[in-house]
Amino acid sequence: MTKAITVSGLHKSFGKTQALAGLDLDVEAGEVHGFLGPNGSGKSTTIRVLLGLLHADSGAAQLLGRDPWTDAVELHRRVAYVPGDVTLWRNLSGGEVIDLYGKLRGGLDKSRRTELIDRFELDPTKKGRTYSKGNRQKVALVAAFASDVDLLILDEPTSGLDPLMEEVFQRCVEEERDRGRTILLSSHILSEVEELCDRVSIIRKGRTVESGSLSDLRHLTRTSVTAELTGAPNGLASIPGVHDLAIQQIQNSQGHRVRLQVEADQLNAVLRSLSESGVRSLTSKPPTLEELFLRHYQETA
Amino acid sequence: MTAAAFPARTGVSGSRQLAGTGALLRFNLRRDRVVVPAWVAVTGLLVLSLPGSLKSVYSTPAERADIARQMLTNSSLRATYGPVFNDSLGGLTAWRIGGYAAILAGIMSLVVVVRHTRDEEESGRQELVSSAMVGRRAPLTAALLTALVANSALALLIAGGMAGQGSAGALALGLGIGGVGMVFATLAAIVAQFTDSGRLAKGLTGGLLGAAFVLRAVGDSTTNDGSSPATWISPIGWLENLRPFAAERWWVLTLFAAATLVQGVVAYELAGRRDVGMSFFAARPGPAQGRLGTAGALAWRLQRGSVLGWGLGFFAAGVAFGGITKGAADLVGDNAKTREVIERMGGQSGIEDAFLATMVGMFGMLAALYAVSSVLRLHSEETGQRAEPILANAVGRLRWAAGHLTIAFVGAVVIMLLSGLGLTLGYGAEPGPILAATLVQLPAIWSLGALAVLLHGISPRLSPASWATAGLALALGWIGPALNLPQAVLNVSPFGHLPKLPGGDMAWGPVIVLTAIAATLVAVGLTALRRRDLTT
Structure with missing residues (x-):
């Protein structure tokens, strides 16, 4: 089986702070992979390295078989990202941002966009500054799910969603998996991870401490x-x-x-x-x- | 409810409106502990350095009387600096630098007030602060008190430092400059109630500050005693009419007090009538479908308002200054020192051309501020976490930066041409030479903008230093010539190398070299940007 993400021995320091200390991560193509760890354990740093926003100090990382730093732009055509803290432009409407992200990724499924806006009960005409945290996340989620990509990287995407929307989110993730897309899901909501993830990796202090299917982990x-x-x-x-x-x-x-x-x-x-x-x-x-x-x-x- | 209980309750709620002001004031002063003292020190020392420098240029009382007479009779010079009311060193200092120190005090005040009011609300931090024991009007009060502390410190520094030239004049100059600061502090407080972004509040108040300068300039070009209505409308004109070091008219101080009070009351009334974080203009819904499809289009969408504002301001100021250029030829008498000063500023002997060249140079230095602020959109987009999701799409860093840089560098061309067009219309001359003169400023503008690209490319933490370099160029360009500074010092600013146009000889050398330097700085900056970690 091909790997969607392979990371081995990744190191990254910010000044004296060591954020990643030899992190390993393997995500199979077509799976939903849970990415767990306490606050400050290096999840977001890993994701930013995978997106080519940060340059790792050492170690190897591959995204869809390519180098995330040198091939960033090419790769991003096939990747959609939802940050945990979605910041929008004050004067742009949610609809404009969704379409902008879609075009910048190289394609948006129009009917899927309409359907998702409906399911997430998002008002796309509101301006960025007037959205609540949950609604800003919906903007990023609609943009990601409506994009035609192979890999979704979701960094605590549901921290502001209400339980009904959390349910919609889970259905969307399942649909994406059924279409054969790979999803890396960083989350603290364990019921969500248990429900959705085929395999999980648990990291701590910049290192992977456990990795495998949930039943494997339970066995341990x-x-x-x-x-x-x-x-x-x-x-x-x-x-x-x-x-x-x-x-x-x-x-x-x-x-x-x-x-x-x-x-x-x-x-x-x-x-x-x-x-x-x-x-x-x-x-x-x-x-x-x-x-x-x-x-x-x-x-x- | 009994009548007796009601007044007691309003009494309590009235005082509670200001609960927490003291703590917020201390907090504001702590946050401003570097920027405000530095700004006060630079502005104050600029004023305090003048008597000595003036003395070195005009060493005898006769020379000073001569220059004062010259300046008073020439309308375009009056427009630039205001009329001279007294030829003592103190009087000449107030004439030469008073208005500019007042502008610096105004910028400091509006930035301080907006930073502690609208910026806080916009970021959402105000919500958290207001959820504590903080009264509805406490944040505004604390912001205005912060501005009051800063302006008082500036007034004290000037009044104390200039006391050697006459303590009454020194006090008047200090209070007048601080007074202009407070007028713009309270004006910013009103503007901040209406806009919902701090950037817009600062831009609009800054525009009003510029209008106050232009009004004073136009008024002074028509009269030689500051009595024109245009001058009296402008708070900067009040400082002039306070006449520091020239039989001070102390009653003018009541204008500052009254304007500060009235504007303060209006801001208070408005602040008490609206919700935290909201403005008086409700956000209108936007389109459900977006047409933006590229990083460049997004950059234009984000910056078009600013380009429009700068363009209109430059055009209007160009028309105003073009209109008063005619008077430049009225110069009577023949004072070698005056000519020398004008020639250093304008670079050649045709006085009208010299005046136009000075104006074009001023527009150039202001346009450098535009270029720096436009380049630094990269900085605010990055540190505001809005660059990250863009770059997580199929957008390279170069393409992301290119959108903003195009607006910065091409936008500078556009606003300079608009200023030239304004000057041409106001002056009523052939457009060719003036437009060419405005374009010749571009290499210097670009190089200061390019320095901002380099600093941001190396590290976003260095970015604010590009304001310091643009400010230094501005200070050298304005104050340098009158201080008789050596060319080596003036050459620190890229503007010091440019040929003085219109009227002077075109020199391609510095234009080409500066353009090449700008291009190199941009290239190195972009290379650094590609290699470094994004700020997250």
Whole structure:
């Protein structure tokens, strides 16, 4: 499969601040790739390097098989970008900006434009200065989704959208994927990432700390298990990979309630131990993206 | 509600309207801690340096009396500098520099007021500030107080520094210059209520400041005692009529006070009647479909208003100055020093041509300000995060820059031609020589604009320095000749190298060299722009 984006060992410093410290990123053609990381971890810097706005200090980056710095203009014909903080010109209407961006990218689908304006409930006649944050984002989103491009780079595109518009946005991303377009989606809205992304990369302090499909990532982390046992648990604490174990006797009975977190490769041992004590009920939850996230975000380097 | 409770409530809300003014004032002064002191110091020192320089040019009282008489009888010179009311060193200083120092005070004041009112609202920062314990009229009050602090400092500096020439005259000159500053501070406060962009508010108030200068000039060309109605309409004319160092007419100060007060009250009334961030003119809807399709078209769309404003201003000022050129030949007597000064400014002996050459030179230096501001649109687009999404499209940096640079460099040609056309119409002469003279200014204008391209190309943080270089060229061009500065110093400014036209001999050398320098600076600047990181 061809790669839409390949980045390896990317470094970028601003004075004494190191923004990227050997970042890796692989985005397959045709996938929706989640790009996650805490504030200031280097997501926007990476995107700006990919757009040829910043020159990396070292490392390799390729966009659609070409160099994002030297081939910037050629590449941008096939790329649409939505920044997290959309700034418009005070005196230009939203419609004018949409058409300008479309023409500067080399094409805009007129009927798609009309349809998107309708779906996002955007008034294209308002001037830039009168739009709210969410409406400015809609202008950039309509321009991006209506453009005839291969790759969409979206940098926290929905931070100002209401839940209804968030829903419209998700449908649009799915439609784009169905048309075979590649999408790099940087986001903090985890439900959105879980809903849309085929694969994610989590970065921290300018480095990639995790990359893969959501199920891959889940596999690497802990499952939380809650069980009601007819008897007393035995030996759970001694199984390696069991964390946050809490045992509580159920009133007026011999039974116990057990909560624990277990790493994926020890799940078998835990289940065996539980069944020896007699299981009355059992729920197990895969880790949510939130938990995955928090684990990476809070980890000290 | 009882009648007794109501007055108490309005009393409270009345005082609350100004809540937070003190904190905002301190905040404003902190934000302005570099620019305002520097501006005050440069303006003040410009004034304070004059007595010494004048003394070196006109060393004896007889010479000074002679020059004063010459200047008073010549209408075009009166138009340029105003009439001379006293031939003491103090009197000549007030005559020679007073009006220009007042213009500098006016620019400082309007920038300070707009920066702390409309700019803050436009950026959205005002919203956050006003959500705190800040009264509805506190931001305007704090801005006007900031301007008052700046103008008071300037007045004190001048009054103290000039006291050696006579303390009454020094006080009058200081207060008059500060007074002009405050008149334009409150005028800017009114304009800022109507416009919804700080850029427009500054441009419009700046235009009114220019109109005040032209009015004074036209008035002084017809009378030799400042008594023309045109002069009396202009706040810069009031400074002249205050007559520092020439039997001061102290009552004129009440004009400054009254104008400041009335304009201040109007601005206050307007400020209390509108919503934060809004202007009195509601934004009209724009087209749903856009026709803009290139980076160049976008640049033109963003800058066309400014080009139009400069063009109209240059044309109108050209007509006004062309109209008063005729009087230049009225010069009676034959004072070698006067001729020497005029020749240094105009470069040759035909007085009308010399006057026209001086005017053309002035338009050239002002056009350099246009060129710098137009080039620096690149800077504001980049730091305002509007360049980033454009460059994320299939637009190279060169093409993006080219749109704005074309407007800067070709726009300079257009506004210079318009000034020449105005001069021709006002003067009633053959257009050829005057239009040629205006075009000869272009290499110097271009090179100052090109320096801005270079500085922005290297780093946007350096960009503001291009204002300093354009300002230096302006100061050298205006003050230099009267100060008898050596040519080596005058040559620091690119304008110092240009042939003095109309009337002088055309010299192709400097024109070609300056054009080549401008082209090189642009090329190096664009190369640097292509290689550096975009400011994000």
